[in-house]
Amino acid sequence: MEKRLYYLPGYYDLAFSYDISGEITFFTECFKRYADFDVRRILEPACGSGRLLIPLARCGYYVVGYDISEEMVAYTRDKIEKAGLSPSAEVVLGDMRRARFKDTFDAALNLLNTIGYLIADDDILNHFKAMAYSLRTGGLYIVELSCANEHQQIDETPDDTWVAEQEGITIQTTWRTERYERAEKRKHNICTMRIEDEKTSTRFMFIEPHIMRLWFFEDFKRLSGAGGFVLKAIYNQNFELVPLESPICGELGNLYFILKKE
Ligand SMILES: C[S@@+](CC[C@H](N)C(=O)[O-])C[C@H]1O[C@@H](n2cnc3c(N)ncnc32)[C@H](O)[C@@H]1O
Known part of the structure; x- marks a missing residue:
């Protein structure tokens, strides 16, 4: 997967930096509520x-x-070193389709629809199996993703554009879903980034496609279940519970799925 967005880590970091303290508090509460033990060791695929x-x-x-x-x-290794966190934070090269860890983690987090880069059922299943292998029984895997809209005609989502600025660098990012292929379960996104970097006197832009899985709730339940997880709860972006028996669809926005290895 050769995506400029992910091969320019400094610019990605700035473009996607926002306050995540509310999310961290939410995860901590989920760990207390749903895990069978005190969560101390966390794994983050595609970090x-x-x-x-x-x-x-x-x-x-x-x-x-x-x-x-x-x-x-x-980039992340360097950030960890500079922050003086190296004994308690580590980063390695790995692929969600097969990375598995002998060390058994208490919980794992996968945010921002990143699991959607796995498109084929086999790859998704292998990922869930690898995650179940890497977690303790009673541990949690929290996955953030959005599902397909319930009705095809409202799959038209507006462009999402934002600007981030720091120390002479200005980045405008646009994330747009171009089309949905419901039968193939694919979502075709286009990412546009305009970068102005005064420090290096560079100014450039790129436009690139990001093809991702179009998630249907039934597929998510089936594949995570076959991989060794039970779905315990779903929360919306306001950290409110979404009833498991309600229609789980794109109209609800990005959702946090709380999976437990049982
Ligand atoms: C949207 S970013 C999310 C990064 C991070 N989880 C966050 O919340 O900021 C997606 C990341 O997934 C990584 N990625 C994509 N496919 C992957 C795969 N098969 N295995 C591991 N990482 C992958 C990319 O390199 C990129 O860093």
């Missing part, structure tokens, strides 16, 4: 630029992240 690893390590967790992009791994 990117360490957006989550660093604050989790600062909260006292032992965290290990992995990512398929060598650039992301090198």
Whole structure:
């Protein structure tokens, strides 16, 4: 997967940096409510630029992240070193389709629809099996993703554009879903990034496709279940419970799925 977005870690980090303290509090509450023990050791598949690893390590967790992009791994390793967190935070190269860890983790987190980069059922199933292998029985896997809209005609989602600025660098990012292939269960996204970096006197932009899984709730339950997990709860972006028996669809936005290895 050669995505410029993930091979320019410094720019990714700035573009996707926002306050995640509310999310961290939410995860901590989920750990207390749903795990069978005190959560101390956390695994983050596809950890990117360490957006989550660093604050989790600062909260006292032992965290290990992995990512398929060598650039992301090198950048995150450097960030961990600079923050003086290296004994309690680590990052390695790994692929969600097969990365598994002998060390048994208490919980794992996979945010921002990242699991959607796995498109084929086999890859998704292998990922869940690898995650079940890497977690203790009674441990949690929290996955954030959005499902397909219930009605095809309202799959038209508006572009999401935002600007991030820091120390002479300005980045405008646009994330747009171009089309949905419901039968093939694919979502075709386009990411556009315009970068102006005064420090290096560079100004450039790129536009690239990101093809992702179009999730249907039934598929998520079936594949996570076959991989060794039970779905315990779903929360929305306001951290409110969504009843498991209600229609779980794209109209609800990004959702947190609380999976438990039983
Ligand atoms: C949207 S970013 C999310 C990063 C991080 N989880 C976060 O919340 O900021 C997606 C990340 O997934 C990584 N990625 C994509 N496919 C992967 C795979 N098969 N295995 C491991 N990492 C992958 C990319 O390199 C990128 O760093």
